[in-house]
Amino acid sequence: MKHLPIVAALFGALAAPTFADTPRMGGTAKVALGADILGTQPGVVRESGTDTVLHHIFEGLVAYDATLEVQPMLAESWEISDDGKTYTFTLRDDVTFHNGQPLTSADVKWSWERWLDAELGWGCTHWYDGSEALKIEAIETPDDTTVVFRLNIPSGLFLAQMSNFQCLPAIAHPDSVDADGNWVAPIGTGPFTLGEWEKGVSVTLNKNPDYAPASGEKSGYAGQRIAYLDSVEFMVVPEPATAMAGLRAGDLHLMVNIGPLEETELGRAANVEVLTGPGLEWSTLLVNVHDPVMKDLDMRLAVAHAIDFEALAKATTRGAVGYNPASYSGQSVYHTDVQKTGYTRDLDKAAELLERAGYDGTPLKIQTSKRYGNMFQNAVIIQSMLAEAGIEAELEVLEWPAHLDNYFQGKFQLSSFGYSARTDPVMNYWSVVGPHEESPAYQWNNEDAYGMTFEAAAETDPAKRQEIFDKIHTMMIEEAPTLNLYDEVNAAAINTALNNYEIWPGGKPRLWGVWLEE
Amino acid sequence: MFRYTIFRVLAAFPTLLLVTILVFLFIRLVPGDPAAVLVGDIQNIGRLEEIRARLGLDRSVPEQFVIWLGNILQGDFGVSILNGAPVLDTILSRFAVTAQVIFVAVTVSTLIAIPAGMIAAWKQNRWADNLIVVTTIAAMSVPSFWIGLTLILIFGIELGWLPSVGYVSPLEDFSRGVMYLIMPVTALVMGEIGGVLRMARASTIEVMRREYITHARSKGLSEGVVLARHAFPNAFAPTLTILGMIIGSLLGGAAVIETVFTLPGLGRLTIDAISSRDYPMVQGILLVVAVIYVVVNLITDLLYPIFDPRVKL
Numbered sequence: 001m002k003h004l005p006i007v008a009a010l011f012g013a014l015a016a017p018t019f020a021d022t023p024r025m026g027g028t029a030k031v032a033l034g035a036d037i038l039g040t041q042p043g044v045v046r047e048s049g050t051d052t053v054l055h056h057i058f059e060g061l062v063a064y065d066a067t068l069e070v071q072p073m074l075a076e077s078w079e080i081s082d083d084g085k086t087y088t089f090t091l092r093d094d095v096t097f098h099n100g101q102p103l104t105s106a107d108v109k110w111s112w113e114r115w116l117d118a119e120l121g122w123g124c125t126h127w128y129d130g131s132e133a134l135k136i137e138a139i140e141t142p143d144d145t146t147v148v149f150r151l152n153i154p155s156g157l158f159l160a161q162m163s164n165f166q167c168l169p170a171i172a173h174p175d176s177v178d179a180d181g182n183w184v185a186p187i188g189t190g191p192f193t194l195g196e197w198e199k200g201v202s203v204t205l206n207k208n209p210d211y212a213p214a215s216g217e218k219s220g221y222a223g224q225r226i227a228y229l230d231s232v233e234f235m236v237v238p239e240p241a242t243a244m245a246g247l248r249a250g251d252l253h254l255m256v257n258i259g260p261l262e263e264t265e266l267g268r269a270a271n272v273e274v275l276t277g278p279g280l281e282w283s284t285l286l287v288n289v290h291d292p293v294m295k296d297l298d299m300r301l302a303v304a305h306a307i308d309f310e311a312l313a314k315a316t317t318r319g320a321v322g323y324n325p326a327s328y329s330g331q332s333v334y335h336t337d338v339q340k341t342g343y344t345r346d347l348d349k350a351a352e353l354l355e356r357a358g359y360d361g362t363p364l365k366i367q368t369s370k371r372y373g374n375m376f377q378n379a380v381i382i383q384s385m386l387a388e389a390g391i392e393a394e395l396e397v398l399e400w401p402a403h404l405d406n407y408f409q410g411k412f413q414l415s416s417f418g419y420s421a422r423t424d425p426v427m428n429y430w431s432v433v434g435p436h437e438e439s440p441a442y443q444w445n446n447e448d449a450y451g452m453t454f455e456a457a458a459e460t461d462p463a464k465r466q467e468i469f470d471k472i473h474t475m476m477i478e479e480a481p482t483l484n485l486y487d488e489v490n491a492a493a494i495n496t497a498l499n500n501y502e503i504w505p506g507g508k509p510r511l512w513g514v515w516l517e518e
Numbered sequence: 519m520f521r522y523t524i525f526r527v528l529a530a531f532p533t534l535l536l537v538t539i540l541v542f543l544f545i546r547l548v549p550g551d552p553a554a555v556l557v558g559d560i561q562n563i564g565r566l567e568e569i570r571a572r573l574g575l576d577r578s579v580p581e582q583f584v585i586w587l588g589n590i591l592q593g594d595f596g597v598s599i600l601n602g603a604p605v606l607d608t609i610l611s612r613f614a615v616t617a618q619v620i621f622v623a624v625t626v627s628t629l630i631a632i633p634a635g636m637i638a639a640w641k642q643n644r645w646a647d648n649l650i651v652v653t654t655i656a657a658m659s660v661p662s663f664w665i666g667l668t669l670i671l672i673f674g675i676e677l678g679w680l681p682s683v684g685y686v687s688p689l690e691d692f693s694r695g696v697m698y699l700i701m702p703v704t705a706l707v708m709g710e711i712g713g714v715l716r717m718a719r720a721s722t723i724e725v726m727r728r729e730y731i732t733h734a735r736s737k738g739l740s741e742g743v744v745l746a747r748h749a750f751p752n753a754f755a756p757t758l759t760i761l762g763m764i765i766g767s768l769l770g771g772a773a774v775i776e777t778v779f780t781l782p783g784l785g786r787l788t789i790d791a792i793s794s795r796d797y798p799m800v801q802g803i804l805l806v807v808a809v810i811y812v813v814v815n816l817i818t819d820l821l822y823p824i825f826d827p828r829v830k831l
Contacts, residue, residue: 032683038601045601047558121572126565180531200612200782201685238685239777245670248684281562371793401550401795407553408566417538420558441562 012405024040027516028204028231029498032243032255034199034234040186041173042170043115043122048420051165052256052508053234055221057098058170058188059107061089061147062163063221066504068280068331068423070159070256071222072346073214074103074171074189075147080419084154084460091145096214097173098193105141110169112139124167127157131428134158156460160424163221165508186417191227203234205511218513220504228515244493246273253516256509258491259374260318266493278321279490279507280329280421282428283378285366286443287481290436291413293364300480301343302353303364303414308345312381314485316374320489326473327486328428329421331505333462338470342477342484350389363392368416370463371400373488378415410440418488425469429453432482433472523820530812537808538590538801542583545792545800551575552599552795573599577796584718586801596798606769608787613769613806616776616783618688619699620768623706628761631711635718636753642723650715658712662705666778669701683780689719702779706772710764717760721753728752755826762818769814770807 002255020034031494037050042058063073072078075089082336114121116129127206128136140148151158162169173187191213191460192205213224235252237243240262246252248269258266258274266272269352285307287300309323322332325342364386368379379395386393393414398406406412422428433449449472456468476482490507553569570576589596595605631654638650674682688695725731726749732772734748735741766805773785784803791799822829 030683044521121569199608200787203778235780236782237780238790239780241667242670242683242780244777245674249670249675249678249682249683251674251684256646258521398791399550401552401555401793402548404558405549405551405554408551408557 023228023500023515024517025151025228025515026230028233029229029253029511029514029516030233030235030246030251031511032201032237032246032252033234034236034238034257037197037203037234039183039407040194040197042172042184042186043124043167044120045516046123046166049234051168053203053205054170054186055165055190055508056192056511057190057194058168058172059190059225060168061091061161061169064163064423064506065219065222066506068220068333068505070163071216071219074108076215080460085151087149087158088153089147089148089149090216092212093145095189096210096212098187098208099173100173100210101173101175103171103189104144105147105172106144108171109141110174112136112169113272114172114177115169122167124161124164127161127167133457149240153458154460155458156465157424157426157457160427164427165221165421165506171478191225192232195231200235203320205232206236207231218510220506220508221508225510225512226440227512229511239396246492247495250495250497252459253495254492254501254509254511256490256492256507257422258493260316262493263318263491266454271496272493273496274493275501275503276320276489276491277427277488277503278329278331278505279330280423280505281373281488281507282324282327282329283316283374283416283420283485283488284327284419285378285382285483285485286407286412286415286417287480288410288412288414289443289445289481290410290440293359293362294413296357297479298353299359301318301359302350302359302389303386303391304343304480304483305346305350305353307343307385307483308392309342309383309483309485312385316377316379317486321486324486325484326433326511327476327482327484328425329505331487332423332425334425334469336464336470337467339473341474345385347389350391354390357393361392363394364413364490365394365396366397366414366416367398367403367406367412369398369400369403373418375416375418378485382416408439408441410436423506426453429456429472444476444479446475446479446481448498449475519624519820519823523816526816526819530809530816533812534805534808538587538805541584541801541804543579544612545757545795545797546579548792548795550724550795552797555794556599586798588759590805595802598791598796598799600794600796600799608799609784609802609806612782612784612787613788615685615687615781616769616785618806619702619706619775619781620765620772622699623703623710624705624761624765624768627714627764628709630707631714632718632750632754632757635715636722636749638715639722639726639753640718640741640745649721653826654715655714657708660708660751662709663778664772666701666775669705670778673701684779685779700778702775702781705775705779706768710768713760713764714757717757721756722749723750725753751825755822755829758818758821758825766811766814769810796827
């Protein structure tokens with residue numbers, strides 16, 4: 001490929017355009033999904049694969065780009081009032097729904113009100129109903145292309161939450177529901193429409209021929225979403241070995257969330273390419289501060305100083321990423337040198353701390369499971385690192401639902417865990433810090449830090465937010481209520497027939513802007 | 519026979535009741551909470567209790583059982599906790615897929631195993647017998663997971679003759695559907711043929727020692743006629759029992775094969791339901807599977823007198 005420009009120069013006008021860069025229209029790309037989607041109503045019954053599929057059908061007012069900045073999507077612009085409490089969005093006037101109806105402000109209001117209805121069970125109503133801090137007091141539609149959101153407080157978080165992957169406040173056409181309000185069909189504005197959903201087998205999306213793309217280059221979930229493919233078939237392939245065979249056979253074009261094992265094996269196949277990059281999900285070692293042994297700060301710090309975090313990160317991600325001591329991704333604009341400060345391995349110090357804690361040699365217990373990410377590998381490596389520091393640890397390998405349940409109930413001593421992608425540090429901290437009496441799933445029961453997250457949520461000035469995040473991080477390192485390990489790697493494997501596929505920190509696959517070779 | 523059938527059907531009810539109680543209890547004894555699986559780690563932790571209440575999980579287990587059983591008796595299996603799909607419809611559509619594969623696989627296994635088993639018995643301890651026995655034991659001993667992946671590697675990737683992923687129902691598109699069934703059926707046949715063959719061989723050997731076989735031979739009948747007319751009918755009955763058991767257990771879902779070959783069958787549904795603690799789905803599946811067992815065994819028993827007239831029902 002390196003020589004292509006030279007070859008092209010040599011042959012001058014005779015040279016045919018390089019095929020790889022010219023989109024080819026048509027064809028069906030086949031994508032492996034680990035499990036069938038749960039439904040077609042975004043954010044209501046969901047898991048990651050369901051989100052992935054529905055993001056091709058639906059769009060929100062705004063979306064994240066590849067640098068994790070919020071960009072326009074269905075809104076062409078927005079204004080924030082001086083007091084930070086009024087957001088006025090101007091809609092694009094060229095957008096139509098899959099049923100041919102034009103997008104109007106009334107549809108935006110209808111959609112938001114549906115998601116915010118507590119009866120529906122949409123996953124993230126708590127972000128907008130005042131149960132955390134922010135409350136949408138009114139959604140107004142002064143004209144067809146203007147939507148006004150009135151908030152109870154200024155928010156540094158509102159746009160980030162609106163762009164969230166898991167709880168996309170999708171703009172749907174009211175005909176998506178029947179007269180009784182039951183969801184019947186997903187009518188969105190996206191570059192693909194729902195074709196056939198054959199339960200347990202596949203979900204086929206078809207190109208939306210009337211799609212009006214947003215402006216700007218494709219970047220993350222933002223920019224132009226142009227479908228070159230006629231259709232995309234998401235195929236349910238529960239067994240990774242089968243999906244790998246499918247990729248090699250050309251029966252599949254894309255497999256996401258691959259682990260190091262698959263990476264190694266697929267790396268050898270001539271017609272498969274593996275793409276990797278740092279993501280937003282993060283691995284942690286949860287340390288239960290309410291456990292009789294671990295409630296001792298010296299004990300927690302001893303564990304922290306017994307682990308070589310850098311080596312751990314490099315080992316489990318095959319050198320792709322390093323130690324990230326913070327509770328949010330290294331890809332975040334708020335991740336600076338302060339967030340790079342964590343613990344360094346110091347076995348003497350660990351020994352000293354253990355003595356001060358009066359550790360009697362009782363083995364510690366590390367819970368883990370094998371369904372997601374590197375939780376199991378992290379646990380194994382931590383176990384051996386602790387052993388080198390004179391701390392014996394036992395692994396409790398559970399099934400994922402049991403592991404997760406124990407997390408919610410605070411029933412563990414140490415737990416090799418991971419969190420799914422969040423895009424603003426406040427959202428990350430809201431999963432970690434909070435009042436223990438409200439839920440034992442809050443690992444860090446610190447009122448000051450919890451209060452600061454609300455300050456950051458209400459703050460719109462990035463510099464001031466940075467200051468707050470720096471303080472929270474420093475406090476967290478001092479108290480060691482949980483030990484963050486590293487950003488999980490986004491890894492995808494593609495059959496080389498699929499062109500122009502890229503991964504991005506958001507990790508979600510996008511089948512627009514890509515094409516198939518003949 | 520009619521009274522026997524009625525008796526057997528009635529006798530199934532206590533069995534099924536016991537199964538329902540055990541299933542109901544055991545799935546709840548397994549650690550893990552369906553509400554937690556639903557909430558995951560992104561949503562409001564405070565919703566956990568609300569979801570538990572909505573699902574009725576905040577009630578006592580006996581109370582939950584009575585409600586569930588009451589609904590079952592009215593034919594209402596409830597809906598999946600995970601995606602809200604009706605439990606019975608989901609089970610039946612998945613069962614149809616499993617049943618297709620199983621019946622083809624068992625038929626093919628039988629057609630190969632019984633003649634091969636009888637030949638092995640006839641040529642007992644000769645090279646043909648050894649060859650047949652060793653081959654089938656080898657096929658039986660290899661894990662079906664490995665057989666499945668190897669088939670995919672050979673026929674899906676290297677030769678490219680058969681599709682490696684996906685499923686098309688042969689009822690909708692016969693020729694394409696068959697292409698998707700070849701590998702799973704082959705893998706199943708390889709796994710199941712051994713049991714049938716060994717039973718056919720053993721019972722044929724026993725029959726061949728009987729005096730009526732000697733008598734038949736002494737009448738001057740050819741070996742083929744002896745085997746087909748005198749040995750086969752008498753040797754088949756025990757094999758039928760084995761077949762019944764194989765069908766019963768496979769209909770409950772050939773989970774490994776279904777997973778490797780991306781077949782949307784009952785076995786995969788069971789695994790998915792258990793791993794998401796989808797209580798109504800798990801309960802529904804196990805109840806249906808128990809019913810299938812009872813029915814298949816009943817049919818086997820009712821067929822018995824046809825092949826072994828000594829048995830009176």
